[in-house]
Amino acid sequence: MSLSLLLVEDQRDLAESIWDFFERRGHRIDHAADGALGLRLAIDGGFDVIILDLGLPRLDGLELCRRLREAGRGTPVLMLTARDTLDDKLRGFAEGADDYLVKPFAMRELEARVLNLQRRQSGGDDRVLSHGPLSLRPGQRSCQREGVELALSPIQTRLLERLLQTAPGVVRSEDLLQAGWGEMAPGSDALHSQIRALRALIDRPFAQPLLHTVHGLGYRLQTTID
Template sequence: MKVLIVEDELDIAANIWDFLERRGHVVDHAVDGRQGLARAVDEIFDIIILDLGLPRLDGLELCRRLRDAGSGVPVLMLTARDTLEDCLSGFEHGADDYMVKPFAMRELEARIRVLHRNGSPLEDSVLGLGELSYSSKSMLAERAGQSFPLTVSQGRILSLLIRESPNVIRHETLLNAVWGEQGGTSAALHSHVCTLRALIDRPFDKPMLQTVHGIGYRLVDPA
């Protein structure tokens, strides 16, 4: 994988760089938020490892601007902020996964491998349900002529919901599909689903994404 580390603490960045490089990955580094955003927009990376407490532009704002620019590159956020609200804020700004410092390097690599695998579709497929469609290649969802880019995790969730519609997909199944056995929480899943609902349902009269309380979610064609 080609990995961009955006981290202002040089010792942490150096440790991650050394570990990942020894594992065969190609690594680059940006020391502040503005530099990180410029690199992320101008170059192609498989994964971005992003600190939150950055100078010049904080990690949340960097991630939001990256998503607003239409980039779907997987983002793993690193932070010392460990509250549930901090975690949910990260996902709301477009992160795909979230780790709290201090962390184990082997777990970090396992997490980014899952994100990379999930972000690399086996085929260029376009899935559809009624007026809703999703392209795994462009990572764009479209409903009734309106299109919107999705993150890797959002695309993974939507793909599974479309494929299995109108069946109910359990929370555990969605968690494993997006994060594998190495990460992901019910709160993270809920945050991603809320973002998806805001994109594919809120602008329209008839909702498609349904919550089955205590069990999971399903997608239906309201036509």
């Protein structure tokens, strides 16, 4: 399958290597060397996956990702960075990234992660899932609560889909990791970060919390507390 990719990377040698690698495999790839141009291209859309560096001129990658999600664009984002601390990774996920790869990396791993994101992005359907005042159309990545449209990232959509499928039952943390990231799931800290972001979207603006932590097990959607 041929993919349309956007690479936002200011290191010329690395950008050329990534470009050549994916072109040889039959994919189409566009490139931006700074964050401002990258954001314009990303918002225009049409890409299957965005490969995004963090340390960019004009607009850094975290801000780019945040603005992209605020604009309602749900294209999967894979962040590339030399920042390898846990806090850096969690901040990337909190701003809407779907995966995170630390430099230096093997091109084959980059390819595997890009393909994994694309496969999981295209795996939705047109069912309507609901629990209480919350509803989700996974295939359209359309989520509403009390008539308010909520902008979810692809990862958040998959996590919420799994929670809604089981509600009001408990979804174990390992099952949520599988639902969100598949075989290339990161550690539990990434899940915790995404759950915090999801809770901020579906609960914080409203009077009644729906997303609850079940300590030692996982998470559940529940309209009432036992």
